[in-house]
Amino acid sequence: MPILERIHLAIMREVDRQGSLTAAAETLHLTQSALSHAVRKLEDQLGVPVWYREGRSLRPTQAGEYLLAVANRLLPQLALAEERIQQFAQGERGTLRIGMECHPCYQWLLKIVSPYLAAWLDVDVDVKQKFQFGGIGALFGYEIDMLVTPDPLYRSGLHFEPVFDYEQVLVVGPQHPLRDAPWAEPRQLSGEVLITYPVAIDRLDIYTQFLTPAGIAPKRHKPIETTDIMLQMVASGRGVAALPRWLVEEYAQKLDIAAVRLGQQGVPKQIFLGIREADADIDYVHAFVELARAHRIL
Missing domain, CATH: 3.40.190.10 (Periplasmic binding protein-like II)
Known part of the structure; x- marks a missing residue:
C-alpha cells in the first residue's frame, strides 16, 4: 500500500506557504484536527518527522524539505494533466502558457499571438511575466509551456530555439x-x-x-x-x-x-523560445515556434 498520497504533498506545500496548520487547513478546506492527524499519520508511516514545531510555527526538517521540493515539482504537473484531460474531454486542445523573461519582447509577441489565435481556434494563449521558480524552473515545474528569453540556460530535458x-x-x-x-x-x-x-x-x-x-x-x-x-x-x-x-x-x-x-x-x-523536449512534437507548440521564426525582427 503506497504511503505517499497527493493530499500529503498538498499539505506540505500549503503549510509551507501559509506558515501554520490553521491557515493551511483553511486553504485545503480541512479542519485543523484532521490536518494535524494527517501529518502525524504520515510521519508515523515514514518513520521520520517532516516538521519542526516552533510554537505555532512549523519549519520543515531535512526530510520535509525533500518532500516539499517533490510537492512543488509534481503538484503543478498533476494539475496540468487534469486540466489537459478535461480539455480533451470537452473537445478543446488546451492552453499555451508563455513565460516572458524579455520585457521589451511583449510588443513582438503580440504580433505573433494574433495570427496564431486565428490559425488555432481551439488553443488559448496565456502570458505570464512572474514565476514562482524563475523561467527555467517554471518550465520544469509546468507553470508555463514556453519561455521567451534572451538568456537560455541549457538543461537536460529542455530545448531552446533561436527565433531572431x-x-x-x-x-x-x-x-x-x-x-x-x-x-x-x-x-x-x-x-x-x-x-x-x-x-x-x-x-x-x-x-x-x-x-x-x-x-x-x-x-x-x-x-x-x-x-x-x-x-x-x-x-x-x-x-x-x-x-x-x-x-x-x-x-x-x-x-x-x-x-x-x-x-x-x-x-x-538573440531571442530564444524554450520548451520541454517532451512537448516538441505537440502540433500547436511546434506551430507557435515556426510562426515566431517567421516573424523575425531585423
Whole structure:
C-alpha cells in the first residue's frame, strides 16, 4: 500500500506557504484536527518527522524539505494533466502558457499571438511575466509551456530555439551629448541615470556586457516597469536606457529618442523560445515556434 498520497504533498506545500496548520487547513478546506492527524499519520508511516514545531510555527526538517521540493515539482504537473484531460474531454486542445523573461519582447509577441489565435481556434494563449521558480524552473515545474528569453540556460530535458537576432543599444533623449555619436564608451555612462526594467543587475546586458567588464557603474540606477514610461523619461532628459534597436526605432516614430551603439562592436543578442523536449512534437507548440521564426525582427 503506497504511503505517499497527493493530499500529503498538498499539505506540505500549503503549510509551507501559509506558515501554520490553521491557515493551511483553511486553504485545503480541512479542519485543523484532521490536518494535524494527517501529518502525524504520515510521519508515523515514514518513520521520520517532516516538521519542526516552533510554537505555532512549523519549519520543515531535512526530510520535509525533500518532500516539499517533490510537492512543488509534481503538484503543478498533476494539475496540468487534469486540466489537459478535461480539455480533451470537452473537445478543446488546451492552453499555451508563455513565460516572458524579455520585457521589451511583449510588443513582438503580440504580433505573433494574433495570427496564431486565428490559425488555432481551439488553443488559448496565456502570458505570464512572474514565476514562482524563475523561467527555467517554471518550465520544469509546468507553470508555463514556453519561455521567451534572451538568456537560455541549457538543461537536460529542455530545448531552446533561436527565433531572431537583435542589437542592444543605448537610448538617449533629444539634448543628450551622445545622440549623434557613432557609439558610446562605458566611461561616458558613469555620470548618467540608467533606467532599466526591474531585473537583477546580473541579468541586465548593459551591465554584464558593457559596464561591469569596464569597471564602470552609472551615477544612479532607476528601475521602471513599463517600456512607455521608461522611454518617456528618456525623451524628457531624465536618464538613458538600454533596449533592443528594433524597439527603439518603433518608439522613435512618436518620441524624440535615438539609438546609440554600445561600444564600437555593439552588443549583439538573440531571442530564444524554450520548451520541454517532451512537448516538441505537440502540433500547436511546434506551430507557435515556426510562426515566431517567421516573424523575425531585423
